[in-house]
Amino acid sequence: xxxxxxxxxxxxxxxxxxxxxxxxxxxxxxxxxxxxxxxxxxxxxxxxxxxxxxxxxxxxxxxxxxxxxxxxxxxxxxxxxxxxxxxxxxxxxxxxxxxxxxxxxxxxxxxxxxxxxxxxxxxxxxxxxxxxxxxxxxxxxxxxxxxxxxxxxxxxxxxxxxxxxxxxxxxxxxxxxxxxxxxxxxxxxxxxxxxxxxxxxxxxxxxxxxxxxxxxxxxxxxxxxxxxxxxxxxxxxxxxxxxxxxxxxxxxxxxxxxxxxxxxxxxxxxxxxxxxxxxxxxxxxxxxxxxxxxxxxxxxxxxxxxxxxxxxxxxxxxxxxxxxxxxxxxxxxxxxxxxxxxxxxxxxxxxxxxxxxxxxxxxxxxxxxxxxxxxxxxxxxx
Amino acid sequence: xxxxxxxxxxxxxxxxxxxxxxxxxxxxxxxxxxxxxxxxxxxxxxxxxxxxxxxxxxxxxxxxxxxxxxxxxxxxxxxxxxxxxxxxxxxxxxxxxxxxxxxxxxxxxxxxxxxxxxxxxxxxxxxxxxxxxxxxxxxxxxxxxxxxxxxxxxxxxxxxxxxxxxxxxxxxxxxxxxxxxxxxxxxxxxxxxxxxxxxxxxxxxxxxxxxxxxxxxxxxxxxxxxxxxxxxxxxxxxxxxxxxxxxxxxxxxxxxxxxxxxxxxxxxxxxxxxxxxxxxxxxxxxxxxxxxxxxxxxxxxxxxxxxxxxxxxxxxxxxxxxxxxxxxxxxxxxxxxxxxxxxxxxxxxxxxxxxxxxxxxxxxxxxxxxxxxxxxxxxxxxxxxxxxxxxxxxxxxxxxxxxxxxxxxxxxxxxxxxxxxxxxxxxxxxxxxxxxxxx
Numbered sequence: 001x002x003x004x005x006x007x008x009x010x011x012x013x014x015x016x017x018x019x020x021x022x023x024x025x026x027x028x029x030x031x032x033x034x035x036x037x038x039x040x041x042x043x044x045x046x047x048x049x050x051x052x053x054x055x056x057x058x059x060x061x062x063x064x065x066x067x068x069x070x071x072x073x074x075x076x077x078x079x080x081x082x083x084x085x086x087x088x089x090x091x092x093x094x095x096x097x098x099x100x101x102x103x104x105x106x107x108x109x110x111x112x113x114x115x116x117x118x119x120x121x122x123x124x125x126x127x128x129x130x131x132x133x134x135x136x137x138x139x140x141x142x143x144x145x146x147x148x149x150x151x152x153x154x155x156x157x158x159x160x161x162x163x164x165x166x167x168x169x170x171x172x173x174x175x176x177x178x179x180x181x182x183x184x185x186x187x188x189x190x191x192x193x194x195x196x197x198x199x200x201x202x203x204x205x206x207x208x209x210x211x212x213x214x215x216x217x218x219x220x221x222x223x224x225x226x227x228x229x230x231x232x233x234x235x236x237x238x239x240x241x242x243x244x245x246x247x248x249x250x251x252x253x254x255x256x257x258x259x260x261x262x263x264x265x266x267x268x269x270x271x272x273x274x275x276x277x278x279x280x281x282x283x284x285x286x287x288x289x290x291x292x293x294x295x296x297x298x299x300x301x302x303x304x305x306x307x308x309x310x311x312x313x314x315x316x317x318x319x320x321x322x323x324x325x326x327x328x329x330x331x332x333x334x335x336x337x338x339x340x341x342x343x344x345x346x347x348x349x350x351x352x353x354x355x356x357x358x359x360x361x362x363x364x365x366x367x368x369x370x371x372x373x374x375x376x377x378x379x380x381x382x
Numbered sequence: 383x384x385x386x387x388x389x390x391x392x393x394x395x396x397x398x399x400x401x402x403x404x405x406x407x408x409x410x411x412x413x414x415x416x417x418x419x420x421x422x423x424x425x426x427x428x429x430x431x432x433x434x435x436x437x438x439x440x441x442x443x444x445x446x447x448x449x450x451x452x453x454x455x456x457x458x459x460x461x462x463x464x465x466x467x468x469x470x471x472x473x474x475x476x477x478x479x480x481x482x483x484x485x486x487x488x489x490x491x492x493x494x495x496x497x498x499x500x501x502x503x504x505x506x507x508x509x510x511x512x513x514x515x516x517x518x519x520x521x522x523x524x525x526x527x528x529x530x531x532x533x534x535x536x537x538x539x540x541x542x543x544x545x546x547x548x549x550x551x552x553x554x555x556x557x558x559x560x561x562x563x564x565x566x567x568x569x570x571x572x573x574x575x576x577x578x579x580x581x582x583x584x585x586x587x588x589x590x591x592x593x594x595x596x597x598x599x600x601x602x603x604x605x606x607x608x609x610x611x612x613x614x615x616x617x618x619x620x621x622x623x624x625x626x627x628x629x630x631x632x633x634x635x636x637x638x639x640x641x642x643x644x645x646x647x648x649x650x651x652x653x654x655x656x657x658x659x660x661x662x663x664x665x666x667x668x669x670x671x672x673x674x675x676x677x678x679x680x681x682x683x684x685x686x687x688x689x690x691x692x693x694x695x696x697x698x699x700x701x702x703x704x705x706x707x708x709x710x711x712x713x714x715x716x717x718x719x720x721x722x723x724x725x726x727x728x729x730x731x732x733x734x735x736x737x738x739x740x741x742x743x744x745x746x747x748x749x750x751x752x753x754x755x756x757x758x759x760x761x762x763x764x765x766x767x768x769x770x771x772x773x774x775x776x777x778x779x780x781x782x783x784x785x786x787x788x789x790x791x792x793x794x795x796x797x798x799x800x801x802x803x804x805x806x807x808x809x810x811x812x813x814x815x816x817x818x819x820x821x
């Protein structure tokens with residue numbers, strides 16, 4: 001198992017996208033299309049015979065030398081490191097970039113990338129924010145059809161009902177495996193740490209889905225047999241890191257300070273749908289319908305029929321969490337906003353919470369360690 | 383340096399603008415007491431106020447309230463109240479001021495503001511709108527309708543985009559019928575759309591007067607005075623009457639060769655909203671150099687009509703949808719904004735572009751460094767990049783801002799004296815032609 005974790009860690013540490021290069025060598029003429037967090041219809045990219053790649057900044061592995069001047073202050077780190085990756089040649093193996101309506105900074109980034117990297121296909125998907133309207137499914141299916149046509153024009157295979165259904169099945173399997181991993185961790189947090197689960201899921205950003213499914217299956221076979229003593233730790237839900245990803249050391253720090261992370265919203269797009277996407281109907285409509293009706297709650301998806309603060313409350317109850325840690329990327333406006341109503345709801349429920357702000361490129365964690373330890377102690381010795 | 387000239391245009395326009403805005407606040411106060419007219423909160427940018435007119439509902443614009451508070455130096459108290467509730471230093475200060483006002487019962491005029499009977503979020507570009515309106519609905523218990531408007535990501539809106547918005551407008555009609563207790567009056571809706579068309583025609587004529595030298599008004603600072611009635615009264619006969627007066631006055635001024643300054647020294651394009659808490663101070667920093675704004679992107683948040691777009695009473699639903707989708711700066715993509723500025727520079731004959739990075743507004747500000755790069759290197763126009771906020775007085779560094787502005791004009795003046803007008807444009811990547819929609 002340790003070797004698998006090491007491999008996953010190496011995959012996501014590789015700024016030169018070695019796995020993407022390898023895949024392209026094995027599939028001459030095929031394209032790699034990256035998508036910016038949070039959700040993207042990866043099935044359509046797969047159906048065109050292309051590799052979907054999750055692009056979530058550069059973490060703590062790249063100094064920003066050019067992108068600050070393009071984006072200015074008060075803009076989050078992931079926007080800048082993504083731009084920096086482009087400006088330093090790291091995105092060279094990618095043929096396209098797909099953005100969606102998650103926030104104002106990411107949206108402008110899409111067009112700044114388009115201007116600066118004219119050789120790339122850069123597109124923007126509008127994911128509907130009014131899923132209660134019957135019109136939203138038709139609209140989204142047409143938006144997806146537009147994407148399929150664009151990919152075909154880039155030399156992709158025809159996106160047919162059959163190829164889409166096959167892709168939906170593969171990704172349903174992938175999401176089911178991720179759900180099982182999360183369920184295992186919630187039930188037996190001593191058998192798999194949050195950091196380990198994170199590595200397993202995040203590696204899927206860079207690997208073909210078939211390979212990622214195999215890794216997850218292998219892990220799910222091995223992890224329940226793992227020995228491990230249940231510690232007297234707090235069960236916590238982490239909320240707020242749905243786009244920019246926290247440093248690995250920060251995830252470990254939270255665990256070391258006496259927390260079991262029983263749910264989180266890291267790498268959210270890998271686990272986007274609550275149930276399988278239907279495979280017995282017109283696939284683009286099925287994908288669009290799933291977005292409207294089966295999506296997980298998120299700060300960047302809006303469905304007032306079931307507000308996010310109620311969804312967080314459900315998650316806390318369901319996972320029997322003792323507390324919530326808000327792990328918010330600095331300058332992430334959607335997360336800052338949601339914190340207010342999440343906090344109000346948790347206070348009504350009597351659930352303790354802690355707010356932490358992070359940046360991709362943090363190098364000192366001492367203050368944060370102290371904050372988490374103090375928070376944990378205050379609850380354990382209450 | 384000579385003392386700051388009094389640059390603000392004060393004629394009938396100014397008086398009439400005050401009367402109209404006061405009347406709007408009176409209607410809101412009346413609604414706060416009786417629930418009638420039905421108050422519907424919505425955003426300025428790309429809205430469907432014409433549909434509200436059909437139900438005699440009164441629009442409640444939190445943005446207008448927020449800017450009124452800021453310009454009257456009253457924004458800090460509500461911002462601090464919102465921060466106490468948990469809002470972050472980096473959340474949009476417009477939202478914080480609005481929520482803080484609700485919490486503390488503060489209003490810009492001292493009259494009452496109603497709790498909206500419907501929170502109508504026209505999601506046009508800015509994601510913060512969604513959060514703002516969800517929070518308003520959650521805190522007040524008012525019903526929310528999220529009118530999702532696809533972001534303009536291709537040259538033009540697709541038929542699917544238009545159909546999606548039109549279908550939601552029909553859903554909205556049914557909701558308004560229920561909430562207002564009135565049947566939808568299609569002819570009244572058409573009349574409102576016709577009023578909008580006329581207002582847009584008149585407003586465009588005014589904006590085109592700034593092509594003249596000297597410009598008879600400042601298309602950033604004075605345009606803001608006109609923007610109150612433009613947004614609050616767009617679909618009404620009062621709006622038409624106001625803009626007839628405004629055009630007549632400014633045209634007379636232009637025909638007499640009168641400008642904002644006796645001798646206009648610099649012509650500028652402004653990008654980004656102004657720092658309202660220091661509005662006058664900021665204006666004076668440009669007035670001292672006799673620098674006049676001839677165009678601004680901020681004055682197109684509600685609609686981008688100077689390039690010809692109009693509402694159409696023959697196709698009211700479609701034209702409202704098209705307006706929401708494509709004819710306002712916030713729902714257009716970022717590179718289209720580059721084009722818009724480049725066009726102002728060429729056609730309104732500007733000497734420089736002022737880029738105001740607004741901490742609160744990522745929609746306007748994220749990527750403005752890249753925009754500057756484009757304008758300077760590809761278009762070859764001098765630019766000045768300054769940072770502050772549109773609502774939060776804590777982010778305005780007066781001395782630093784003035785230094786930068788003075789240095790910019792000194793350099794521009796030096797360039798004029800030495801005969802070097804614009805730096806030579808360099809070759810660089812231009813926006814993809816597929817994204818250029820302006821003719």
